[in-house]
Amino acid sequence: MLHPLKTFSRGGIHPAYNKFSADRPIEYGTVPERLLIAVNQHIGRPLEVLVKKGEEVTRGSLLAKSSGFVSSNLHAPAAGKVEKITRFPQLGGQIGETIIIKTENPGQSLKEILDSETPQSLRLDALEKEEILKKINEAGLVGMGGAGFPTHVKLSPPQEKPIDHLLINGAECEPYITCDHRLMLERSAELTRGMLILQKLFGGVPVTIGIEDNKPDAVKAMGEALAGKRGLSVAALETKYPQGGEKQLIKAILNREVPSAGLPMDVGVIVQNVATTLAVYEALVYNRPLMERALTVSGNLIKNPGNILLPIGTPVSFIMNRFEIDAARVRLLLSGGPMMGRASFSFESPLTKTSSALLFFDGDYVHRRRENPCIRCGSCIDACPMGLPVAQLTESIKGNLIAAHAKGDIMDCIECGSCTYVCPADRRLVQWMRVGKSIIRREN
Ligand code: SF4
Numbered sequence: 001m002l003h004p005l006k007t008f009s010r011g012g013i014h015p016a017y018n019k020f021s022a023d024r025p026i027e028y029g030t031v032p033e034r035l036l037i038a039v040n041q042h043i044g045r046p047l048e049v050l051v052k053k054g055e056e057v058t059r060g061s062l063l064a065k066s067s068g069f070v071s072s073n074l075h076a077p078a079a080g081k082v083e084k085i086t087r088f089p090q091l092g093g094q095i096g097e098t099i100i101i102k103t104e105n106p107g108q109s110l111k112e113i114l115d116s117e118t119p120q121s122l123r124l125d126a127l128e129k130e131e132i133l134k135k136i137n138e139a140g141l142v143g144m145g146g147a148g149f150p151t152h153v154k155l156s157p158p159q160e161k162p163i164d165h166l167l168i169n170g171a172e173c174e175p176y177i178t179c180d181h182r183l184m185l186e187r188s189a190e191l192t193r194g195m196l197i198l199q200k201l202f203g204g205v206p207v208t209i210g211i212e213d214n215k216p217d218a219v220k221a222m223g224e225a226l227a228g229k230r231g232l233s234v235a236a237l238e239t240k241y242p243q244g245g246e247k248q249l250i251k252a253i254l255n256r257e258v259p260s261a262g263l264p265m266d267v268g269v270i271v272q273n274v275a276t277t278l279a280v281y282e283a284l285v286y287n288r289p290l291m292e293r294a295l296t297v298s299g300n301l302i303k304n305p306g307n308i309l310l311p312i313g314t315p316v317s318f319i320m321n322r323f324e325i326d327a328a329r330v331r332l333l334l335s336g337g338p339m340m341g342r343a344s345f346s347f348e349s350p351l352t353k354t355s356s357a358l359l360f361f362d363g364d365y366v367h368r369r370r371e372n373p374c375i376r377c378g379s380c381i382d383a384c385p386m387g388l389p390v391a392q393l394t395e396s397i398k399g400n401l402i403a404a405h406a407k408g409d410i411m412d413c414i415e416c417g418s419c420t421y422v423c424p425a426d427r428r429l430v431q432w433m434r435v436g437k438s439i440i441r442r443e444n
């Protein structure tokens with residue numbers, strides 16, 4: 001069943017989408033000489049490292065195990081030897097504990113590796129909820145759209161929050177990024193099976209995949225794949241940023257409003273990303289932990305942008321080599337999209353479970369502008385999808401005068417960057433909102 005076009009009601013913007021790699025199939029990458037695997041790639045308790053320097057590992061070896069419920073296992077994507085465990089710069093700028101593996105078969109194609117792994121027959125009707133959650137937990141799945149929240153936790157809401165609808169986030173509203181688009185086109189059958197597994201977890205509730213209408217081929221492919229599957233449907237969404245925000249997706253598809261400081265489960269919904277849903281399928285059908293991911297490589301420095309599947313832990317320099325990027329010309333390396341991504345400073349930083357894109361820009365794209373006084377035009381408030389009084393909030397954060405009643409508003413910011421994008425005074429609005437959130441977190 002195909003729903004009519006939908007969207008969220010408040011705010012939103014239409015940036016240049018620049019989806020230059022939308023028609024590039026996901027290529028299979030190869031195993032690099034070294035994998036640099038960040039130990040903590042998730043939101044939650046830090047992991048306990050299980051391996052030591054000099055230890056041999058095989059593909060799928062448990063490198064570090066979760067140390068509590070809100071935590072997520074980490075596995076070796078390729079065979080090799082642990083060279084060292086050290087602190088290393090991560091994508092996004094922080095320094096974190098990293099396991100460096102010298103791989104046994106550098107240059108081996110991921111296609112060859114994946115083709116050698118056999119699926120097991122899966123009878124959905126015989127699957128127990130506990131078994132599904134156990135496999136997802138063991139496989140170290142996290143939200144691959146960027147948040148990195150452990151998937152088994154998200155799929156285990158408390159009893160007093162019954163879930164009556166699941167949403168799959170196929171909006172991919174960030175400019176440049178196209179890897180989910182390609183997954184929906186190229187792996188629609190497996191994605192459908194992933195949706196059926198999730199549906200089984202919640203007793204057969206409806207599952208809807210929301211896709212922006214700038215991807216009509218994906219809407220069609222998923223519509224065909226879901227045809228005849230009871231409770232599974234596609235919702236074509238208006239192309240508007242940030243359509244892929246969880247709260248915006250829920251409003252658009254189900255017309256439900258997640259309350260301030262609330263979660264989707266407060267309105268009976270759980271949202272999963274496309275790549276995560278596929279990883280659920282692989283965890284159940286292939287017993288495969290999360291060890292590789294598809295990402296988009298783009299930006300104005302790249303002649304041939306593309307989508308590529310690579311082992312987690314692959315260093316940026318390896319990708320630059322493959323895409324023939326001249327390091328001397330890179331002025332900005334972004335992990336993620338231009339709206340919500342983070343600037344990174346090391347070409348040796350490795351991919352993580354949440355790396356949806358690497359964008360490379362030169363000096364023609366990067367402009368340093370001075371922040372000017374607010375002209376009270378109200379554009380930031382009009383653009384904010386959360387309906388926040390952005391200009392006032394950021395002034396109070398800058399003056400370190402956050403009123404008690406404003407704390408909830410600041411914490412409701414989804415850091416989409418729409419306010420900064422529209423501000424004619426070039427004010428660093430989302431950046432100040434982030435500062436405000438960290439002040440509030442520190443004080444509480
Ligand atoms: S970054 Fe926060 S304040 Fe700015 S538009 Fe998005 S939700 Fe609103």
Ligand code: SF4
Nearest residue numbers: 374375377378380423
């Ligand atoms: S968009 Fe910029 S200039 Fe306009 S009200 Fe907001 S902060 Fe002020």
